[in-house]
Amino acid sequence: MSKPAIPLDARQPTDWRSAAMQKRIRRRYGAERRFRLLGAAAVLLSAAFLAFLLLTMVAQGWRGFTTTQLALPIDLKAAGMKITRDQLSSPAADLALASGGLEDAVQNAAAAAFGPDGATYLAPSAWVSVRDAIKRDPGMLERRTVVRVPAATGFDQALTGAGDPMMEAGVARLTRQDAIHRGFNWTFLHESDSTDPVAVGIWGALKGSLLTMAITFLIAFPVGVLSAIYLEEYAPKNRWTDLIEVSINNLAAVPSIIFGLLGLAVFLGTWEIGGRLYGPMLPRSAPLVGGVTLALMIMPVIVIASRNAIKGVPPSIRDAALGIGASPIQVVFHHVLPLAMPGILTGTIIGMARALGETAPLLLIGMRAFIVTPPGGFTDPSTVLPVQIFLWSDEVSRGFVEKTSAAILVLLAVLLAMNGLAIYLRNKFETRW
Numbered sequence: 001m002s003k004p005a006i007p008l009d010a011r012q013p014t015d016w017r018s019a020a021m022q023k024r025i026r027r028r029y030g031a032e033r034r035f036r037l038l039g040a041a042a043v044l045l046s047a048a049f050l051a052f053l054l055l056t057m058v059a060q061g062w063r064g065f066t067t068t069q070l071a072l073p074i075d076l077k078a079a080g081m082k083i084t085r086d087q088l089s090s091p092a093a094d095l096a097l098a099s100g101g102l103e104d105a106v107q108n109a110a111a112a113a114f115g116p117d118g119a120t121y122l123a124p125s126a127w128v129s130v131r132d133a134i135k136r137d138p139g140m141l142e143r144r145t146v147v148r149v150p151a152a153t154g155f156d157q158a159l160t161g162a163g164d165p166m167m168e169a170g171v172a173r174l175t176r177q178d179a180i181h182r183g184f185n186w187t188f189l190h191e192s193d194s195t196d197p198v199a200v201g202i203w204g205a206l207k208g209s210l211l212t213m214a215i216t217f218l219i220a221f222p223v224g225v226l227s228a229i230y231l232e233e234y235a236p237k238n239r240w241t242d243l244i245e246v247s248i249n250n251l252a253a254v255p256s257i258i259f260g261l262l263g264l265a266v267f268l269g270t271w272e273i274g275g276r277l278y279g280p281m282l283p284r285s286a287p288l289v290g291g292v293t294l295a296l297m298i299m300p301v302i303v304i305a306s307r308n309a310i311k312g313v314p315p316s317i318r319d320a321a322l323g324i325g326a327s328p329i330q331v332v333f334h335h336v337l338p339l340a341m342p343g344i345l346t347g348t349i350i351g352m353a354r355a356l357g358e359t360a361p362l363l364l365i366g367m368r369a370f371i372v373t374p375p376g377g378f379t380d381p382s383t384v385l386p387v388q389i390f391l392w393s394d395e396v397s398r399g400f401v402e403k404t405s406a407a408i409l410v411l412l413a414v415l416l417a418m419n420g421l422a423i424y425l426r427n428k429f430e431t432r433w
Contacts, residue, residue: 057408064406067185067198068151068159070121070174072106073113074130075144079105083134083141102134103127106149114174121170123150123198148181150198153399188406192372193388197399200392202407204374208287208367208382209356209414211375215291216298216355221348223295224302228344231303232310233332252300260361263293268365285366288378293361298351305347309340342429349422353415359386385411 081101106127110118126149133147134140140147158167159180174180191201235241267289283289313336321331337344362368368387375382383391385407392404 054412057405057412061402061405061407061409063156064402064404064409065185065188066182067187068156069148069181069183070110070114070151070155071146071179071181072109072122072126072130072149073144073146074106074109076102076105076134076141077143079108081105081141102131106130114170114177114179117166117170121152121155121167121174123152124196125194125199126150128199150187151180153197153397156198157398188403192374193370193383193391194372197395197397197403200400200403202385202388202410204371205383205385205388205407206410206414207374208371209384211287211378211382212290212294212362212384213352213356215288215378216294217348217352219292219295220299220302220351224299224348225306225344227299228303228306228310229332229337232307233328233336248300248303252304255360256297256358257360257364259293259297260364262296263289263361263365267292283379283381285369285381285383286379287375287382289365290362290367290384291378293365294355294358297358297361298355301351301354302344302348305351306340306344309343309347310336312343313339342426345425345429346422349418349425353418353422356384356415356418357386357411359390362387363390385414 079101106122107119110122110126112118114121129149130147137145154164154167155170158164158171161168171180187199188201190203191199192204194200231241231245235244268284317335317339318331321335322328326334362384367383368391369381369383371381371383389404389407389411392400392407
């Protein structure tokens with residue numbers, strides 16, 4: 001009787017199969033390790049680029065937050081200033097000081113104290129500092145005193161070794177006289193644009209950005225959220241709603257300059273014709289116009305983010321609310337909307353951060369004017385931070401290079417604050433299922 005045939009797998013050892021399987025496993029694990037290394041390298045490269053950007057901006061912009069001042073001895077009585085205390089208390093005090101020869105007195109005092117080239121060491125706005133000091137202390141008109149005035153841009157550059165020989169010689173001479181002082185540049189935080197890089201400030205552009213963002217939020221947030229609620233909870237599913245959804249998705253990808261052209265054509269073009277017929281309508285280069293234009297730009301983003309947040313609420317919440325007798329509108333506003341609010345707020349703040357950094361649409365509607373006073377309201381002429389940075393970067397004077405980098409740091413700080421607020425709101429209101 002013959003023995004039954006033994007299967008090949010039972011007759012021969014399976015070392016070759018286990019070796020091939022181990023080889024495939026090692027190859028798969030190796031590919032996984034390489035993928036993890038590539039991912040880590042990508043993260044490190046992104047962090048390196050971000051660190052390079054921040055370090056470059058800080059290295060170039062920190063001097064924009066500092067100022068160089070010169071201790072200027074001045075005797076206004078000996079200079080022949082014919083200004084009385086009564087004139088200083090009048091509304092025309094600035095005009096009286098300007099027409100009374102104060103600027104010439106400051107330049108003569110600089111030449112007497114610092115040498116024949118002393119007047120070139122002072123910024124063009126140095127006499128304004130003396131004027132403000134006189135208004136604070138009228139007794140300066142009758143005695144010799146020392147006033148700290150801003151130094152010229154060339155003198156400030158000479159402190160870093162990048163100035164011309166004449167300015168470097170002046171730096172050495174005034175250093176021996178202990179007449180050079182450096183401190184925080186408060187002027188940069190509470191003044192507006194100027195032709196003198198020493199006297200420029202960021203407050204006018206920052207206030208314009210805040211006013212513009214207020215209009216943007218007041219229009220885009222309620223309209224965007226209500227549109228998302230209707231499309232997600234109430235709108236029938238047909239080809240018209242499908243067309244609306246596709247249009248919203250396409251509008252979210254439209255370049256921002258297109259919205260600038262829309263604002264120029266509608267809010268300033270068509271309405272300007274109506275203003276000539278029926279009276280003033282919307283003013284040019286005002287936060288009101290900029291806010292409406294940016295609201296149209298970010299509204300699709302808010303609608304998409306709000307719809308996704310509403311869609312993320314579990315259907316069991318709706319079923320439970322309906323089961324205990326809640327009406328459909330109570331279900332939406334008492335149950336669905338509060339649970340979706342973290343995602344809605346996060347998407348809204350991200351959209352607002354995008355609007356804050358936009359330049360092209362605001363350039364088209366005229367918010368690139370030379371504004372020397374901060375706007376007092378939503379209809380006053382103003383500019384915004386990105387446009388102000390663009391204008392300063394186009395200046396010839398080297399002093400604007402530091403101010404441009406400093407303004408970029410202010411803009412980055414505002415953007416980081418808005419993103420930090422989005423993260424805080426998401427973590428505070430987020431419900432874990």
